[in-house]
Amino acid sequence: MTVTVSATGLTLRYGGTRALDDVSLTLGTGVTGLLGPNGAGKTTLLRVLATAVPADRGSFTVLGHDPGSAAGRQELRRRLGYLPQNPGFHPDFSAFEFVDYVAILKEMTDRGARHREVRRVLEAVDLSDVRGRRMKRLSGGMRQRVALAAALVGDPGFLVLDEPTVGLDPEQRVRFRELIAQAGEGRTVLLSTHQTEDVAMLCQRVVVLAGGRVRFEGTPAELTARAAGRVWSSAERDPGARAGWRTGTGMFRNVGDPPEGADLLEPTLEDGYLLTLGDGEREAVA
Numbered sequence: 001m002t003v004t005v006s007a008t009g010l011t012l013r014y015g016g017t018r019a020l021d022d023v024s025l026t027l028g029t030g031v032t033g034l035l036g037p038n039g040a041g042k043t044t045l046l047r048v049l050a051t052a053v054p055a056d057r058g059s060f061t062v063l064g065h066d067p068g069s070a071a072g073r074q075e076l077r078r079r080l081g082y083l084p085q086n087p088g089f090h091p092d093f094s095a096f097e098f099v100d101y102v103a104i105l106k107e108m109t110d111r112g113a114r115h116r117e118v119r120r121v122l123e124a125v126d127l128s129d130v131r132g133r134r135m136k137r138l139s140g141g142m143r144q145r146v147a148l149a150a151a152l153v154g155d156p157g158f159l160v161l162d163e164p165t166v167g168l169d170p171e172q173r174v175r176f177r178e179l180i181a182q183a184g185e186g187r188t189v190l191l192s193t194h195q196t197e198d199v200a201m202l203c204q205r206v207v208v209l210a211g212g213r214v215r216f217e218g219t220p221a222e223l224t225a226r227a228a229g230r231v232w233s234s235a236e237r238d239p240g241a242r243a244g245w246r247t248g249t250g251m252f253r254n255v256g257d258p259p260e261g262a263d264l265l266e267p268t269l270e271d272g273y274l275l276t277l278g279d280g281e282r283e284a285v286a
């Protein structure tokens with residue numbers, strides 16, 4: 001993997017809360033998923049990497065740019081696309097006006113070139129037909145796509161997406177996956193999500209964060225492999241299971257340390273994720 005983003009010892013406190021606690025990681029081109037329970041520090045990490053908030057300690061570089069200096073920060077921001085958790089929309093802006101507004105903030109001063117770029121990114125997210133429609137009249141899924149289009153303005157090398165698929169219906173979610181996969185070709189994309197399925201379907205790499213610390217960094221297959229031999233079927237909930245539930249077949253699916261001779265099942269990425277978290281943390285999983 002050619003490293004494009006590298007972070008060392010990132011630490012950030014909010015009062016008594018350590019939102020990030022000595023986080024080190026590396027990213028390469030392609031899509032990396034960031035998983036973690038509520039309050040794990042995902043949004044904080046994305047905000048730090050997007051230079052929206054400085055870390056108390058630690059350092060990082062993005063595409064060779066070090067935000068430690070004003071010049072490095074500016075270069076980094078020029079190469080960055082950021083879709084925050086709650087992008088603020090002016091409800092009366094049209095989709096075109098919203099993306100154009102972001103393009104102006106991204107220093108695109110030539111009106112003609114800027115408008116061509118706005119049309120290009122709206123086309124990329126399949127919204128050319130509704131570009132004149134007011135934001136307040138777009139569906140939630142369309143609004144998310146407008147926000148993605150805005151993040152894609154200027155062809156950024158590093159794309160940071162904070163829970164981009166939240167609130168989307170299954171069809172929109174799949175459509176969004178297509179767009180993110182396309183965006184990940186030749187770019188570094190880091191997206192946070194609570195959907196282990198998004199990670200299994202989309203990501204080449206995955207980072208698990210809990211309590212502000214990195215608990216896992218690797219491929220989705222490696223995270224899934226953590227649950228190999230640790231998922232089994234039984235007629236009743238196995239008391240030794242860390243998690244267990246009756247599935248649609250009527251049988252229980254148990255995750256944990258199986259008894260002798262258990263009827264083992266194929267693990268999923270979600271199983272590997274659950275086993276990576278501690279007991280208290282697992283309860284916090286959304």
Ligand SMILES: Nc1ncnc2c1ncn2[C@@H]1O[C@H](COP(=O)(O)OP(=O)(O)OP(=O)(O)O)[C@@H](O)[C@H]1O
Pocket residue numbers: 014015017018019036037038039040041042043044045
């Ligand atoms: N501005 C802030 N002021 C005080 N505490 C904060 C602030 N932002 C985050 N925190 C705290 O830092 C910790 C990490 O929060 P963060 O939002 O990064 O987690 P998250 O993994 O994104 O959670 P979620 O999945 O719920 O969005 C939490 O304990 C949170 O309450």
